[in-house]
């Protein structure tokens with residue numbers, strides 16, 4: 059590990075210590091006591107540093123130093139390899155052509171590497187970002203691995219919340235909670251891209267304080283998409299969408315399965331923004347969230363995308379207008 063990488067490993071833990079003190083204390087204590095569970099669920103919204111924390115923790119688990127010393131040390135042979143090069147750390151990146159993580163991924167990319175001998179003779183670690191995208195079948199396959207672990211292995215699942223995992227999987231994981239950043243933490247994180255305090259406060263409300271959403275809103279494509287979302291919600295509030303327009307919007311929304319979660323979140327946040335501006339009653343907002351949640355469930359179960367969106371928009375218009 060060169061000086062820059064070492065500095066960045068320390069910066070990761072600094073970030074974590076300042077912004078996520080509960081998660082940091084939990085992970086630090088596990089490293090200090092060396093009492094390691096087979097699986098952890100790092101639960102919280104995207105953009106809160108869950109992945110950095112998982113990789114820092116993974117390095118801490120593999121570090122050759124004694125427990126109760128600053129692990130990861132950044133200097134031992136294991137730390138020197140770094141989390142992206144260490145052969146005992148496997149990161150299951152989702153195949154971007156598919157919206158879900160399937161049973162084959164769990165078999166080939168979790169069970170298979172865990173069944174091999176550890177390179178450094180110690181623990182093997184699998185990091186699973188976007189664990190919420192596992193199909194129920196994939197989660198059941200994962201459950202089998204958790205029930206019958208091979209050798210010394212640790213799974214680090216990353217998901218927006220505990221509710222995204224089957225209760226059977228959840229009960230086998232130690233949950234490490236990542237809390238939303240307050241306005242101050244949000245402003246600090248976004249300082250580079252949005253220095254003005256008032257703009258930052260506005261973005262904080264519009265993004266629901268979610269860093270990943272906020273960054274997306276600032277990108278050129280993102281800004282265009284959010285503008286079109288605001289247009290859609292405006293029309294829904296005015297009750298002005300004709301059947302032909304609803305059909306057009308459904309085509310647009312249903313086009314790319316990859317965008318489903320972003321679109322559902324985006325519509326929900328835009329309606330919340332309208333509620334904050336007194337344009338939507340809280341009770342109607344709650345009902346709209348229910349409609350969007352149900353829509354997400356049907357879309358994840360591979361319903362007819364266009365039709366599901368059409369029903370969703372008709373219901374939203376009836377609720378919000």
Ligand SMILES: [Zn+2]
Nearest residue numbers: 121131134137
């Ligand atoms: Zn070390």
